[in-house]
Every structure is written in C-alpha cells, then in structure tokens.
Amino acid sequence: MILSDNVEQVLHSDIVRLQACLQRVSGDSSGPEEGSDAWLLLSALIGNDGVTDQSFVERFEQSGRWLAEQGGKLDGRLHGLQQYIDAFVTELNDIFHDQPQMLAEATTRLSQLQSSSAIALARGYQGVTDQYKVDSSHTTQQLEHRLIALQRINGVSNSVMDLDQTLEITAQAVAEELHVELCSIFFYDEVQRVLTLRATNGPRPLGGMHFTLRLGEGYSGWVADKGRPLLVGDALADANYASEAHAYPTDLHGLMALPIIFFGSAERLIGVISVQSLEPREFTRDEISFVEVVAGIVAINIENGRLYEQTDEQLRRKVHELATIHRVSSIIASTLNLDEVLQIITTQAVHLSGAERSCIFELDQESQKLHVLAHYGLNSNLASTIQIGVGQCCAGRSVQTGRPSMAVDCFQSDESCFLRNDPFVSSEIHSVLCVPLKVKQKILGCICIYSNHRHLLSPEQMQLVITFANEAAIAIENARLYEETRRGSELKSVLLRELHHRVKNNLATVAGILSLQRRRTKSPEIRATLAESVNRVQGLASTHDLLAHEDVSEARVDEIARKIVGVAHTNLCPPDKRITFQVDPSPVVIPSRAVTVLALVINEMISNSIKHGMKDKTDGAIVIRGREEDGTVIVQVLDDGVGPDFEVSLGETAERSSDGLGLSLIKNLIADLHGKFSLRREMVTFTLSGRNSQEEAVPVERTVSEVRFPLTRHSHS
Template sequence: MGNDQESLQLQLPRLQACLQHVSGESHGPEEGSDAWLLLNGLSAADELHEETWIAHFEQSGRWLAEQGGRLDSRISSLQLYVDALSTELQAIYAEPGQAAQLIKAVGLLHHLQSQAAIALIQGYQSVTDQYRLESNLTTQHLEQRLMALQRVNGVSNSAIDLDQTLEITAQVIAEELHVELCSIFFYDDLQRVLTLRATNGPRPLGGMHFTLRLGEGYSGWVADKGRPLIVNDALTDANFSSEAHAYHTDFRGLMALPIIFFGSAERLIGVISVQSSEARDFTRDEISFVEVVAGIIAINIENGRLYEQTDEQLRRKVHELATIHRVSYIIASTLNLSEVLQIITTQAVHLSGAERSCIFELDPDRQRLEVLAHYGLDSNLVAQMQIGVGQCCAGRSVQTGRPSMAVDCFQTDETCFLHNDPFVSPEIHSVLCVPLKVKDKILGCICIYSSHRHLLSSEQMQLVITFANEAAIAIENARLYEETRHASELKSVLLRELNHRVKNNLATVAGILSLQRRRSKSPDIRSTLAESVNRVQGLAATHDLLAHEDVSEARMDDIARKIVGVANANLCPPDKYLTFRVDTSPTIIPSRSVTVLALVINEMISNAIKHGLAKKSTGTITVKGWEEEGMVIMQVWDTGSGPDFESIVDEQGETSGEGLGLSLIKHLISDLGGKFALRREALPLGDEADAPLVEQTVAEVRFPLVRRNRISA
C-alpha cells in the first residue's frame, strides 16, 4: 500500500492539472475544497487522516445548508471530479502489469467518493433537522400567541361587561408571558388620574380603588410620556418605587405600555403593566404581543364610547326620518293642502329645536308673500300679514332663491312683520328662511324662529330644507291637481257632447238607410241595407253609451248588451225564436278600442244569426268576454249548425276573407293588434254545473288591452 501511495503522490501534479481542467480554473484546487480533499485523500489514506477528512466534509455540508446551497449540485460536482480522476488514473496505469494498481487506485477513489457523499449528507441533514425543529417550535409558539390573541379579541367582542372582559384579558396576558402580575389602568382625562380597572394577581394597597397621578410610578410615567417602559429590575429605580412597593409581593421585571387609540387624534385610554417576581428582560416578541392586546382594548373602549355617543344621535335620526316619512305619506295620500302644511310647520319646529315657524306663499302677480300655515304665532297677526319680495328675511330669501340665517334682526329690521310685536320679538333671536322651489320656480318660503342666540347648525338647516322641499311639492301638487281637475271636467263635458252629437248623426244616417230599404224592391238590396242599418245603429248605441258613462272607457258587457239589443231588433227574423245571453264582464275597454270592438261584436252576432242559425227556428247566442294576461278575449257562441269551414278557413287555420262580415272582423281586429278565430266546440249550454254539452260554433277575437293612465284623487 505504501508503494501505491508513493506512486499516487508522484502523480499529484498530473491529477491536480486534471482537476484544474475540469473546474476551468488556472490554479488550484483551493485548499479545503472538495477537489482538494479528494486529492488529499488519495495521497494520504490512513484512519486518522480519514476521520479528519470526513469531518471536513460534514462541516462543509453544514455550511452548505446554512448558506442555502443545493446538496444535489454539490454531489454532482463531486461526481464530476471523481469521473475526471478515474479517467486520469486509467491513463496513468495504462501500462501492462499495472492493472492491479489501477484497480486499487480507482477503488480508493470511489471509497472516498462514498465517504464524502455520506459526510456531506449527514452535515447538511443535521442543519436542516435543526432548522425544522426550530421552525416547529416557532410555529407552535406563534399558534399559541394567536390563540391568546383570539381569546382576548373574543371576549372584547362578546356581550360580557367591561370589567369582566378586562379581568380575562389580564389573565390571558399573565398566562401567555408566564408572569405573576398583569394590571390594566384606565385614564380619566377630566381628573387626570389613572384608576386600576383589572388585575390577574395580588391587588395593591387600596384594592381596585388604587389611583395614580400622571407621572407617578411607572404606570403614571408611561401615561405621561406616552411610550413603553421596560425595566429589568423596577425595585432598583427610585422613580418607580412608589408603585413598586404598593404590593405585598416584590415585583422586579417590568414592562408597561400605554393604551392609545390612534384615530383622527391620538387619545390615551390607559396603561397595561406586566411584572415578574424575578428580574427579567422582556423580548421584542413579548412587547409586540402586549402592544397588540393594548390595541384591541383601545378599539373596544373607543367603540363603546362612540356607541354611547351615537346611540342618542341614531334615535334622533330615526325619529327625524320617521317624521319626514310620515309627512311624505300624508302628501302622497291627501290633497288637503292646509292639513299638510300645518303638519310641516309643526314638525319642523319640533325637530329643529325652534319655537315658531311660518310658511309663506308667493303671489307672483302682486309680488307679495301671504301666510299659508304657521305654528306658535298669533293668528290675528298672521291674518293681516303681507310681506313684499325683498323685504324682511323671508322676502329676501324668496328674492335670492337661497336660504338665509340671521341673529337679532327683528329689532333693527323695520320691514320684519315681528318688529312691532312686543310679545314675540323679545323672545325670538335667530331665524332661518328657506325658499320653496320646484324646478327652479319659487313658490314661497318657510321660516323657522328660535330663542337661541346662535345660528342653526348645518344639520338643522338641512332638516328645514327637507321640509321646504316637502312643502313645495305639496303646494305644487295642489295647484296641478286643481288645473288637472278643471281640464278633466272640461274635457269630459266636451267629449260627452261630441259623442251625443255623433250618436244623433248616426241615428239620422240609420234613419235614411231604413227609409231607402223600405222603398227598395230588391230583396238583396233590402238585406244589404238592413245590415248597414244594423252596423250604424250599433255604432250609435256605442256613442250613446260613451255619452252617459266615462268618456274615455266602457265596460265590455255594457258594449255587448247595446249591440245585442240593436242586432235583435234589426236582424232577427220574425219566424225565429232566438235567446241572447250576455255574461257579466267588468273589464274596462279604452275609448280607442270601444267602437272597433262594438263593430266586431255586431258582425259576429250578425254572422251567427245569418249563417249559424240560418236553418233553425230556435237557438241561443251567448256573448262572453274577459281579460287574461293583458289580452282582451271576446267570444260569441251559437247553437247553430255552423259555417262551411272549407270556404272560410285556409290551410293555416286563418279565415280566408270570403264574406263581408268575416272580412270586416279580420281587418278591424288587426287594427287593434289582435286575431280572429272560428271553430266548433262542445260547450255547456248555461252556467249550471250540470248543464248539457252542446256542439256550438265559437267566434273569438283577442287583442292586447292598453289602459290609459288615470289621475286619482
């Protein structure tokens, strides 16, 4: 073995050059590197040297892990060096008879590679295992801290009273930091003192009534300075001895932090102090934990304070909104202007905190303001009150179209209507006037009078503006209603007169056609004229209906009864006994559709008499109508034998248009966007439950119902 080692040592320059070539370096390998250790192992292979050599690789593996290096890259580099050295050894021992030396050298090289790889892995793994252990401990520690913070946050957001919440919080802090005492003080900014509110351990002298002034003791120092205090041994500092000796037990380690709410302005809530019986240096992590708890307490206390402050404001806002809603409802449900305005003046006073109010209406022709409603003012004074535009606060508000406020203007403004009232003017000091505007048109103004010697707040002004808008809407609604009512009455009279005259004209035309029919000797002409007379008289009956009912609409069954009466008188032959039935139908038909529907019904009844019942001496004609999903459906049933469907129905099931009556129905109903259908169907003869089924002909029209917008009081 010794000769082999000597042989390898003689080849070191060559092996070193080989490794330089592999690594791409001009010199080396560097001492302590993997390549250097491999060369060193090849040239000096003994047990003591091998232990040191393996220790080097283990340390190298630890360094690699600590620096975040990759182990696989390191093993790959080692394999590259081994492959290069193995190739070089084969070249060195290429002579015959050197095979045994080659095998020993290559075997030693691979043995060194195995040992080096194992040592690298062991060193690397030892560090990663340590990191993993430390990470697990850190994770457990953070989870425990998080659970403690969750407990504190949970009790802070619960329904538990404040003192119990603080007691639990102090207990959680003491348990988490492993200290004997945690105390929570609250600061009273009026008395400028700290008062003990909670503690987990022994209470100081004076119990829970223990107080500290600003700057007194370590808690007072923290409250005064507004920054944390960390002391290894509080008993050694004379500045803190007054608080440190307030307990029966000596506490040395100290951490005290201020409880501050960081809002729009910093506000001191109190102090948290943590103390241990032994001297102790608290870590940054422990300080951060207590700071988070202090933040939770600060937010909880501030939320409670804000809740108390806003609770009353919320109740007041709810009352204001309910009042405004009630006024809006009254405006929407009644047109009694005096009642609405009186409610507005009353509620405006109550909600704004004033004593009196007044609503003026502008007379645009006279440019004068007159009182429509008031509250808290003398009725005799109000009755004779008139203010010109531009006079007094009310007149100037109307003139400018902007709200105005003033204090103690009643004594100096001679145009004010309160100037000469000795009872009111001394009691009233401030006034707010808001114009009543609708679409940039000024209708008047509302004035609020208060005994306070200051201007009303922006919230009060906004409230009065809301009431001003309500009053303006009420006045405008009343005006519009009167104008609409007058116009509607005039329109109704004119349309009734128009329908009456149209009815008379149609009656005249029907009379002329009847005279012509009687003089004609041709049966066909007399039949045609009879149908025309029937149609004209049907229209005349419809206009007579509109002349006595609502001029813009009529009920379906009323229209049908009018047409049935006319058709029965004109078209029913004297040798036939026909029964007519009109079912009740309260559906309202607008005027645009009334005349068209009357003509359509007339034609359907005419066809039923002339065609359906032509071969029968008796029969029944039933007229039904109803509304279904926005469609008007009108049907005429007859118990006759039915029409010749082959001549009147095309391949698509539509009427072919043959015959004047069917053609009229088709074209008239198309004007309304509707359709006509004719079919045979087994239907009950009557409304009784046990009425027999009879094969009947059904003529049906359906068209969309378009209602007009109605104005209701």
C-alpha cells in the same frame, strides 16, 4: 516572600532613584501618585508600612473592578504594569550589580508582586464582567417577559372583549409583571371632573367600583390634576396621599402613579393608572417605562373605542337620515296629498336637524307675499295669520336672494320678524336657517328651521334641510301640476261626452232617414239592405250613447254587447221567430277606439247568426261571451242554429272573394284592431238565462263566431 533588612535598607536609601525611573515610564514630572499601580508596586517592594501583601492584592482587585466598571481595557493595564516591572529590574541591576545575592532576593520579590498584582487585577476585572453577563441575561429575560406582557395587554385591547374585561386583564398583567399587590385604573369624566375606578387586580377600596376622586384628591387626583407621574416610596407616610391609600383594606406603601393621556391633535386626559406594593419601594426607570407603555395602550384603546362609537353613531344617524329622506320621497311619489307631505317634511326636518320648530312658506306670485303651508312647533293661530313680504324677515330675504341664510338672535332686532308677535316663542328661539324652495330656478317659497341653541347649524344639518327643501318644492310643484292636469282632464271628459252625445244624435238622425227610406221603397232586397244599415247605425249610436255616460276613455265588453243586443233584437229579429239573447258578465275593459269597432263587429256577428244560423228555425238562442287571456281580448257569439258549410278563419290580411258584406266588414274592422276572426262549429257548454241553474250543464254542438285582438296594442287612427 519578605525582603531581608539589608535589602530593604538599600532600597530605602535609593527610593528617589526608583521613583525617578517610574516617572520616566509614566512620563510624569512627579510621583508616583499615591494609590496608583506604580505607587503600590514601589510601596510593596520597599515594605512601606500600611501596604501589606493582603492590602496590595485587595487594592489591585478593586482597581480591576473599577477598570471593568469604567469600560477600560485589561490588556492596557497589564502592559503598564509590565513597563513598571521592567523599569524596576533595570534599576535593581544597577543598584545590586556587585551584590548578586541581594539582587536575586529583590528580583524574586518583584516577580512575586508582579504575579500577585496581575492575578488580582484580572480577578477583579473578571468578577465585574461576569456580573455584567448575569445582569444582562437577567435584563434580557425581564425584557422578554415584559414584551410578552405588553403583547398580552395589546392583544386584549384589540380583541372583541368589552372594555371592563379588557381593563381587568390589563391590571392583572401589570401587577404580575411588576410583582406588586395592586394595580388600579381610573377613568376621568370631563363633564363631572371626577375620577372613577374602572379596574383593579386585587383589593378594592371602600365603595368598590363606584369609588370616585376629585381632581387633586389623593395621589390619583394629584396625578390627574398635574398631568405627570408620581413616585412615592411610602404613600402611607405622606399625609397628602394617605387618604386614598387608607381607602384600601390592606396597607400599601410603595406607589407609582402615571396619567393616561391620549396624544392626538390635542392632549386629552383619559385617566390614571397606579401600582402599589405592601412594602416601601423605589420603582426603577425600566418599571416606569413599562407602565408608561401600558398607559399609552390603554389611551389608544379608549380613544379608538370613542372614535368607533362616534363613527357608528354617525353611520346610524346617516342611515336614519337617508331612510327618512327615502320615506318622504316615497310618500311624495305615492300620494298627491300636499298637506300630508308637507307636514311630514316639517316634522322630520326638525327631528333630524336637532332644532325645535319649522315652517314651510309658499310664495303668492301676484301679491309677492309668503303664507304658511305647514308648520311644526308653532302656534296654529299665529301661523294662519302670517303674511311676510318678499325681502322682509329672514324668510322673505331668503326668497328674494334665492340663497340659504342663517342668523343668531335676529328676532329682537328685526322688526319685520313675525315671531315678534309671539313673545313666548321668540324668547326661546335663538337661531334660524331659511332655505328657498326652488324648481327649475323658480322660487316657490322657503322652509325655515328654528333652534333654541345660540349656534349655527353644521354644514351636514344645513345640507339635510336643503334636501328637505327640495322635497317640499317638488311636492308643491307636483300638487300644482296635478291640479292643472285634473282640470284639463275634467274639461276633456266634458268635451268628449258632449262629442259622443252629438255623434249619437247625428247617427240617430241618419238611422231615422234610412228607416224612412226603407218604408218608402217597394223592393224587398233594398228594404233588407236598408234594415241592416239602420241596425248598424243604431248600434253605433247606442255605443256612443254608452261612451257619453261612462268614462270617455274606456268601456266594458258586456255593456257594449248589451247595447248591440238591444238594437239587433228590435231591428233584425223577424216577427215569426223567438230568439233568446244572453250576455254573460265580462269585466274586461277596452279603450274607446276599440269600443266602436267592437260594437260593429258584434253587430255583424249577431246579424250573421240571425240571418244564416236561424234561417230555418223558429226558436233559437244566442249567447255573447267576453274574456281576457294573456293580454288578448276574446269575444264569442254562439248560436244553436244551422252551422256554416265551411269554417272561416280571417287574419289581419286574409282575403276571400266569396265573402259577403258582413264578413267583409268584420274582416276589415278586426284588422283595424290587429285581431283575428273565426267561424266554426264546436262543442260548448252553457246554461241559458231562465233555465234551472241547478241542472247539470250538458255540452252541445254550437256555431261559434269569435274575434281576438290584443288589449294593450293601440289600433291605427
């Protein structure tokens, strides 16, 4: 609706009045300001040129959009419009109080402007808020999608995949998420100071995966050198970066490159990650943040892998060190070859400490000089002539103080250093570690480790050398103790052999005296008793003769039996009887305390077989057997004579009033060995010496005298 010319004339004539009412509403001292809601309402109402109904609506619609973009409230704006309309209505009523038709026309126009402005304002405001909702929904979806991409990248980084496969999947996920044609990941080599391509999702540069860049070369080299991101809308248009961009078979323009940095105790450059697009492109802050997060995941993954490798290597080294120490300890425990043990210690100390040479010195307590026992990497002629005084050189000072010592480049200035005599070696060696060899606070020498590096050994390496020093000290002390024990044992053996020899001679003298007494007596009973005594004494003499020639601490059962058989055959066999003796081989070895007891027991068992078993026979056979069963020694004397009237079984405490002297001796003697004696008839199988060994052995009944005693149980002294 357009006002009539009469109404517009009246309103134009009262424009100052209308402006004043708007000023009262807004509280301004002037105005209204051009472009404001009040100014637009007034201009549209009075029909100012330039403010048409269309421009009026467009301006309010734009105003509504600005309001929404600035976060303003639509209700407050509409309330302000209503205040302006109310002020206009009041003034129009005053202006046209006596012209109702013109008043109706003006108020109708004002109402139309109010409606149009409110609708346009709301429409502009709603358009922006609707767009915000769309954008928010899109942003939410994009964030969710990127979160899924990050989860995928993090998942493969924590998987058991190898590193190259993990990086390929990471590059592919980044390219798909940012909708770019290329994502590349470079690793930085700190030693060679170059970047090497490790993964891409698409086209590869000339040279493939062996493509390398120096620091500052291309955009990746620039990022690695500067340590900050690089964003270029068109990389091909920039001569500084075109060299790397042209390395790819496809022209790529848009570029974003970020450093991969691990932020630990100290920042460390891992590499560079870059994304490139076919078309020129300006990457958003969100896209940059996404790639920064990916770079952080890659950095952590690489650092974790490096730490894992270091830890794994340390564990392998520790296991190797422990295995070496265990092997050296086992050798020390299993051998008394001091030269072999010390050579192993010097060799392993060098290998495990990372040094090149080592030397073990022994201290001569009398001369207070150190000489070389074993060495590795030194000249043998030089080592054989080394004589170091206590307090001289690093080795002598370590022995003097009893504490480990380390030094760097001390060989040239120390005139007492033995290495000065070999300029070739001293020119290569730069550091030394000396550790004293201690056993119970007694210093036996020292071990020295020589390295070509100009740095001190680490605490772990030093502790390892100290461990080897302890092993060397134990080996030296064990060798000394063994030598002392060996000398003592040899002396003891000589003395015991001499003792057994003298006892044998004394017993032979006693036997001679008894034999002389037997020949002088006329009583047959006394002669028989003396003969038995002579036989017993000569049996003991033969046993001591055996111990005088064998190991003084033990003897074989069959050797004992042969000695006793020789004596019994001479002293006990009557001239009218032909008795054959056989001693079966028996490798059972018994201790010396049991030897004399068993000799007397076997003598009594043979004497009993001859006296009672062969009483009514002219021919007979006696067999002596010995064996071991479950730690028990079993010795049997078997004869083919007349068996006993009753079986005899004597334990450690058995008593029989009818026992003869022989059985009483056996009982008391075998009790001293904690053993048992039995006499019985049983079926036995054996072949006597001299018979056809091919004949089948036939079981026959024989008289068996048997003793049993434990092999490992010590008898009472």
